[in-house]
Amino acid sequence: MNKGKLLAIFIMLGAMCPVMTSCFDAREVDDMGFVIALGLDKGKTNALRMTLQIAKPMAGDNGGGGGKDDELPYAQFSVEAPAIYTGLNMINTFASKQISLTHIKVVVFSSELAREGLGPYLRAMIRGREFRLNMPIVVARSTAEEYLKSVDPKLVLNAAKFYELVYQSYRYTGLIPKVEFHDFYLAAESNCRNPVAILGNSGRFLTAEDFDIDNSTFREHGRSAPFEGDFLAGDIPGVGGARAENIGLAVFDGDRMVGELDGTDTIIHLLCTGDFVHSYWTVPDPLSEGYYVLIDVKQSRKPRHHVEIVDGDPVIHITLNLEGDLLSVQSAVNYEVGENSLTLESSVESLVKEQVSRFLDKTISEFKSDICGFGQHARKLFTTWAEWEAYQWKSKYKDATYTINVNFKIRRPGLILKSEPSISSEGRSDDR
Amino acid sequence: MFGRIRERYREAKHKFANVRVDASSYGPIPGKIKAVQARLDEIFSQCNDLVIKEISCGKDGRIKILVVHIEGIVDRRLLNQDVIHPILDYLPSVQSEDSSSIYQQLSKCIVISSDIKEVHEMWQAVNFIVSGDAVIFIDGEDRALVVGVKSPEGRQVEEPDTETSIRGSREGFVENLPTNMVLIRKRIKNPDLKMEIMQLGERTKTDICICYIKGLANEEIVREVKERLGKINTDAILDTGIIEQYIADNRLTLFPLVGNSEKCDKLAGKLLEGRVAIICDGTPYVLTVPYLFIESIQATDDYFDHAFFASFMRLLRLLALLTSNLLPALYVALVVFHHTVIPFKLMITLAASQQGIPFPPFIEALLMIIAFELLREAGVRMPRPIGQALSIVGAIVLGEASVAAGIASNLMVIIVAITAVCSFVVPPLIRATMLIRFVFLAAANFLGFLGIMVAVVAVFTHLCTLRSFGIPYLAPFSPLTAHDLKDSLIMVPIWAMITRPKILRQQENVRGVKGSKRQEVDKGRDSQKG
Structure with a gap:
């Protein structure tokens, strides 16, 4: 064999190498185990107990290749480790596929861990490029492991889809806050606002016979029976679907959790931050006692915030602009027109004002945490950043006072243009 | 390895140079008919399709005439009607001893064809014979008459299989060069449509037609086309594909640098844009140059x-x-x-x-x-x-x-x-x-x-x-020519496309007059009234 031929063969073989082997970090999708949820608890034997849900590959049409009906579409792993990445290493010793966090949908912290401070974990997650910046943060009232275990998605075959949908429900219920990891991190590091997390827990009730409302917060709100938002996660009297419940928010001060708020307060939080989209509200009928009016409430425009510093203490002015469509008028009072509608509007306005002031009192005096980000509107009062830092907004927030202004308008009466009482053999129902 | 390839290439080139037919070796047409016959026999030995018809005429039939053609590629009816019959009918009455006067009479009065040429060299005569014409040699003359009696036989004009369109003409080119030329001429009835014929291929003697519209096509491109075609030095041109490879600017690229089409209306459109077409006898594919990348995603139907x-x-x-x-x-x-x-x-x-x-x-x-x-x-x-x-x-x-x-x-x-x-x-x-x-x-x-x-x-x-052909391939995008973008990815309506693409650098740039769309005409009329 002559030299030229030999050279040509070597060149060809060399050129084929990259093509046949591809790059060193090439991984095929089926070689990877994709984590869809990560739960962090305090460990028994070590600092952390990590719980990972890893999706099982499933073919498109047969409804989950991994799963027959009773089989879960994911595999759950737990491990105790000193830190997140250490735990991933350890799980790789008994999970056959390489763990990848690139498609993680949610991170769940236990409230125990959250009350100690999430700083170390947040910093690890923001640095690691695998964590998605838009994933929600959940605080489980019991343990993250239990919360994840109770996610048994009955309605969607895919657990990832379940997480994607369930944490978007603030758009139509308002009962959970809008949380993204990136924003959470920034708020925790910020000197003008504090983060919140979604409050989650596995449901307390296994059957309808066990239902009770002992833990409901309706008395705090001055009601005789619980409304839809008067619960903390885990206390809702309901069964079916996934047992993991998400309602309310976890209040943080910096990276430490300082308290919990129920669903009703979460709606107010969304209203104050401007993230509220729409939800159904139950309003006591102002003209007919014992009946309720149901209204689909939207923001007609974003809330207006104005902050002043009076004698060194912040004064916060909030204007909320809301509008609503009538969904149901139980009492058959004609709220569609005239005086009645104005009465209903002012009744809603005073109700909202009352709820907001209760909510703000709670954040100011109980939690001392500016979770609505009023500090962001106070910054402009200072000429330099040094002055603003010296003011120490977060510590001054506890001395804040506020004024609230609510504008509420009824826009559409739905498909009924005029409410009329029903008529029976005993006459019109409102004569009875 | 590459050295050896180079070596082989050199060998092949050498061999090819040796076998090339030296056209001038045929010499001039000999004056004596015997010598002519001998030369023809020599040149066309073992060519059983060669037909030599000998006719005697002149005083006492002393002057011999040879009508030479190849069987099959001449139109037999035309040959008889235009050449053989007139000669047989009229020549007996010609009682001249002078071969040149017989030649004059033949070319002026007797042979009725409109396509008569005179040749002096043997190789020219041979060329015409092999390409389907009849050649008349006269004893004593060192020149010959060529009568165009090529048979137009071939495929019918039909819709090309390779390029179908929903709208537009169904006519496609055929293998016959004159038919193809007619198909173009039928669409552009203008003396500015130039068709220059040349022969390529030492052995195949293929007729090539360079077609362009004078005044629209850039002179430099026409000159360049002729020059590149002239430089082709090969013994066989069987298809325009071969020409394409010879004349392309970059011979190592994967992208087509010369366009081809089987459709007459498409070709007419290209000519009217100022492009130059190369038609080759024996293939329905006609080349157009210059060819730009954007033409690949244009279709005739678009217009x-x-x-x-x-x-x-x-x-x-x-x-x-x-x-x-x-x-x-x-x-x-x-x-x-x-x-x-x-x-x-x-x-x-x-x-x-x-x-x-x-x-x-x-x-x-x-x-x-x-x-x-x-x-x-x-x-x-x-x-x-x-x-x-x-x-x-x-x-x-x-x-x-x-x-x-x-x-x-x-x-x-x-x-x-x-x-x-x-x-x-x-x-x-x-x-x-x-x-x-x-x-x-x-x-x-x-x-x-x-x-x-x-x-x-x-x-x-x-x-x-x-x-x-000197035009950037990615035009009008690179270099960006805003003027030509009207017929690129987004096409403006045809009534707004009143100028030709600038990048081809035609002499005459305007296609039509502004305002020939109906509404605009109406508007003009109204304003005149007002």
């Missing part, structure tokens, strides 16, 4: 339809072009490197479909693409009657069995199928796409998106360096 549809179709073709080049590469890059950008639900499905496949995605893609190319090639080469067998095998093997056998994933079959469909949308680039696809695929397997980007940049750089 006959509303600009909205045309623009949409052009964007669609561009999309198809990109898809057919990049789709397998993107898929491999996604599956091998960039799991992050795949929607989660799709990825779970992907992982499931990849699970049973023994090959890495790159090899899988390679196998499927090669299988498809094989099917396509088989479809072209095989005899028509067994086509059905192939399509059944193709559909079952590629579509069903490979997935069932676990050689390829469902998704890969879909990817290759989409790629294949898209590649047929832009016919001029099918072959370029076929090869470049592999480059992208390898780059994707090696470096993911980055690799694809590198390959795309490399291909674009290459495209930017290309020129077709």
Whole structure:
């Protein structure tokens, strides 16, 4: 064999190498185990107990290749480790596929861990490029492991889809806050606002016979029976679907959790931050006692915030602009027109004002945490950043006072243009 | 290795130079008819299709005339009617002893054909004989008469199979050069339409026609075309494809630098834009130069339809072009490197479909693409009657069995199928796409998106360096010529396209007059009234 031929063969073989082997970090999708949820608890034997849900590959049409009906579409792993990445290493010793966090949908912290401070974990997650910046943060009232275990998605075959949908429900219920990891991190590091997390827990009730409302917060709100938002996660009297419940928010001060708020307060939080989209509200009928009016409430425009510093203490002015469509008028009072509608509007306005002031009192005096980000509107009062830092907004927030202004308008009466009482053999129902 | 190839090439060149026919060795036409006959016998030895008819005339039949032609390629009826009959009828009455006067009479009065030429050299006479004309030699004359009696026989003008269109003419070119010239002339009735004929190929003596519109085509390009054609030094021109390879600016590129078409209306359009056409006898494919990249995604139908549809179709073709080049590469890059950008639900499905496949995605893609190319090639080469067998095998093997056998994933079959469909949308680039696809695929397997980007940049750089007869290939995009964008991806309506593309540098740039659209005409009329 002559030299030229030999050279040509070597060149060809060399050129084929990259093509046949591809790059060193090439991984095929089926070689990877994709984590869809990560739960962090305090460990028994070590600092952390990590719980990972890893999706099982499933073919498109047969409804989950991994799963027959009773089989879960994911595999759950737990491990105790000193830190997140250490735990991933350890799980790789008994999970056959390489763990990848690139498609993680949610991170769940236990409230125990959250009350100690999430700083170390947040910093690890923001640095690691695998964590998605838009994933929600959940605080489980019991343990993250239990919360994840109770996610048994009955309605969607895919657990990832379940997480994607369930944490978007603030758009139509308002009962959970809008949380993204990136924003959470920034708020925790910020000197003008504090983060919140979604409050989650596995449901307390296994059957309808066990239902009770002992833990409901309706008395705090001055009601005789619980409304839809008067619960903390885990206390809702309901069964079916996934047992993991998400309602309310976890209040943080910096990276430490300082308290919990129920669903009703979460709606107010969304209203104050401007993230509220729409939800159904139950309003006591102002003209007919014992009946309720149901209204689909939207923001007609974003809330207006104005902050002043009076004698060194912040004064916060909030204007909320809301509008609503009538969904149901139980009492058959004609709220569609005239005086009645104005009465209903002012009744809603005073109700909202009352709820907001209760909510703000709670954040100011109980939690001392500016979770609505009023500090962001106070910054402009200072000429330099040094002055603003010296003011120490977060510590001054506890001395804040506020004024609230609510504008509420009824826009559409739905498909009924005029409410009329029903008529029976005993006459019109409102004569009875 | 390369040294040896070079050596062989040199040998072949040497050999070829030796066998080349030296035209001038035939010498002038000898004055004596005996010598002529001897020369013809010598030149056409073993050519049993040569017909030499001897006619005696003049006083006492002393002057002999030879009518020479080749059987079959002359129109027998025309030959008899125009040449043989008149000679036999009239010559006995000519009682001249002077061969030159007989020659004069023959050429002026007797032979009725409109196509009579005079030749002096033997090689010229031979050329005409082999290309289907009849040549008349007269004893005592060192010149000969050529009578054009070529048989127009050949395929009928019909719709070309390779280029079908929904609107527009159904006429396609045929193998016969004069017919093709007529087809063009029928569409452009103007003396400015120039058709210059030359012969190429030492052995085949193929007639080539350079066709352009004087005043529209850039003189420099016409000159360049003639020069490049003149430089072709080969013994055989069997198709315009051979000419194309000789005259292309860059001989190593995968992209077509010379356009070709079988459609008369398309060619007329190109000529009217200022392009130069090269027609070759024996092939229905006509070349057009210069050829720009944008022409690949233009179709004749575009100009006959509303600009909205045309623009949409052009964007669609561009999309198809990109898809057919990049789709397998993107898929491999996604599956091998960039799991992050795949929607989660799709990825779970992907992982499931990849699970049973023994090959890495790159090899899988390679196998499927090669299988498809094989099917396509088989479809072209095989005899028509067994086509059905192939399509059944193709559909079952590629579509069903490979997935069932676990050689390829469902998704890969879909990817290759989409790629294949898209590649047929832009016919001029099918072959370029076929090869470049592999480059992208390898780059994707090696470096993911980055690799694809590198390959795309490399291909674009290459495209930017290309020129077709001096015109930048990517015009009007690079260099950006705003004026010419009206007929690029987004097409303006035909009534707004009143100037020709500037990039071709025609002498006369205006196509029509502004305001020839109906509303505008009406408006003009109204304002006149007012």
